[in-house]
Amino acid sequence: MMMNLFSVFDPSSSMNYSMNWISSIYILFFIPSMFWFIPSRWNFFFMMILKFLIKEFKVLMNLKMNIMSILIYVSLFMIIMLNNFMGLFPYIFTSSAHMTMSLSLSLVLWMSYMLFGWIKNSNNMFSHLVPHGTPGILMPFMVLIESISNIIRPGTLAVRLSANMIAGHLLMTLISSTGVSLSMILLMLMLLSQSILIILELSVSVIQAYVFSVLSTLYSSEVN
Template identity: 75%
Template sequence: MMMNLFSIFDPSTSMNMSMNWISSMYVLMFFPNLFWLIPSRWNYMYMVMLKYLINEFFVLLNYKINKMNMIMLISLFMMIMLNNFIGLYPYIYTSSSQMIFSLSLSLTLWISMMLFGWINNTNHMFIHLVPQGTPMMLMPFMVLIESISNIIRPLTLAVRLSANMIAGHLLMTLISSTGNKLNLLFLIIMLLTQSILIILELSVSIIQAYVFTVLSTLYSTETN
């Protein structure tokens, strides 16, 4: 019997030390077939996704100046998406649902962007604190509001990713927890609902990785 609903995010292991975080290394299983002589279907899907991301980030970033940023952000998208996808398998630790995972990514990106912006583009960063057309009386308040909104960006990025992954897993667990007490008709309805939720979670795993990466891209454009 499951005593705590959140125990689904920390599956037990047969060893004295927790091996849950090894699930983050499972993404490496998706990459060896990229080096096959004949492209596989996964390779074709990967290239289509890569082309779409490059076209999408080309609008947000100047490709010639931010070529390395684009490579880093696309790699970040793939890592988050694969971690979200692998977390949908039964009895596999969902690392992206943990704040220590998402906050470490967002905080590292935010600190690096802030250091780069304030060191290299100090005047540009000060200009962003006061939007154009702000009345003189509201300028001190706008500086305070913009500063607070800038400081909480890594927290909002981390909470958005973790909360969306937690919500879907909890909903599927709550629905399936009463499966042994249902009759045949309601059991079929529950299985159909679970199948729809799995499809929804597949889309959420891609969308949340995309949102995390696009917001990081938009934050980086403000410092450049």
């Protein structure tokens, strides 16, 4: 029995085990097989997305990184997008709506950027703390502001992803909970609004994955 609206995001099953995280493995079914003689339409669509992402990330990183770095962000985009997409199916746990997953991804990336930047490019990291042309009297304040903005980056990445996924699911739950007491005309309007919200959630699933991966790419380009 659902005690509150946030119970749908509770990572526990009826057997008192956290088996709902297995839903993240379902994304393997959406990865197209490369062993057919004739590629399918889904294979062509998948490869078209990959080519577009590789081209975008090359522009963002100014061709300073190798292909392995680009594959990291492409893989990050596909993991987040497919997890967001799987969360739209009924009775499937939305793992990307939890801070456990989103904060783990963002914190690992941010820590790797910071360690690499301060160990390899210390002068570049110090120069980022004080923007060019800052008056001398404002330099201590700019160092403090830039330091705080760097520290909160993993939190903002994680909260942005989780909050957007939670907001859409809660809105659909709130609208559908009033369907029992509605008339036929209002019920049809509610179903129409639910259909529009599902289309919106599909776009949000792709947009949030793209924003997460692009911001991670921009943060890495600052370190180099």
